[in-house]
Amino acid sequence: MISLDAKEKVVDTNELKIYQNTLIYSDSVIQLDNISRISVAPMEKMKVPTWAVVCILVGVIMMGFNGLIGFLILAAGIGMCGYILYFNSQLGHYLTIELNSGRLIYFSGKDAGFLKRIMKVLAECINSSQANYVVNMGNAQIEKVQFGDYNQMR
Known part of the structure; x- marks a missing residue:
């Protein structure tokens, strides 16, 4: 289980884009080479007072x-x-991405299986910079896409 500090925030985004060697979400871009660990863990449960x-x-x-x-x-x-x-x-799980700098980035999701699929896609993209994906967090869909001169990123 993951217990977040007040300073740590969960990224709220509907879409993750993995293009060449970058992870793009909201207003941020992370180079995949800077990722040192990816994990999926349940959110911390509230204790009965x-x-x-x-x-x-x-x-x-x-x-x-x-x-x-x-x-x-x-x-x-x-x-x-x-x-x-x-x-x-009603609690879900966190997809945790740990960067080489020690910073942790959390993405939340209800389905642990879907977050584990995202983790596998990220591992594939780290090993091969040619793989490109669009992950729809809201609809729990992962789509492999191809980029080029006349292709548009959805």
């Missing part, structure tokens, strides 16, 4: 003394636990 568990226990105990107050405290604890379980079920 201690106070939610305490609310459940206190709510169960309070129901013996005052049913309404006990029920409300119990409902608050169960509601928080339910919210956290739902939030964790």
Whole structure:
């Protein structure tokens, strides 16, 4: 699992372009030779706070003394636990690109399999500067393209 610091940001882009020896996204270009490591890891899950568990226990105990107050405290604890379980079920994965400088670049995605396919495409492009791809992050599509005099990049 990856836990991001406040200074680290996830790149939000719909499209990655790999052309010759460069990775192009948003307003940035990275030379593929500067990539030292690529990995896919799940996003960090939110932990259930201690106070939610305490609310459940206190709510169960309070129901013996005052049913309404006990029920409300119990409902608050169960509601928080339910919210956290739902939030964790919606998490995806990060495609992490580590540069030779030590900088980390994160791309997020729901499907780990798709991010692993992107990782394989990047590895292929690092080994062969002739491979050119367009990766549509929104539609989870990877398309091999050919560039030349009359070809347009989509």
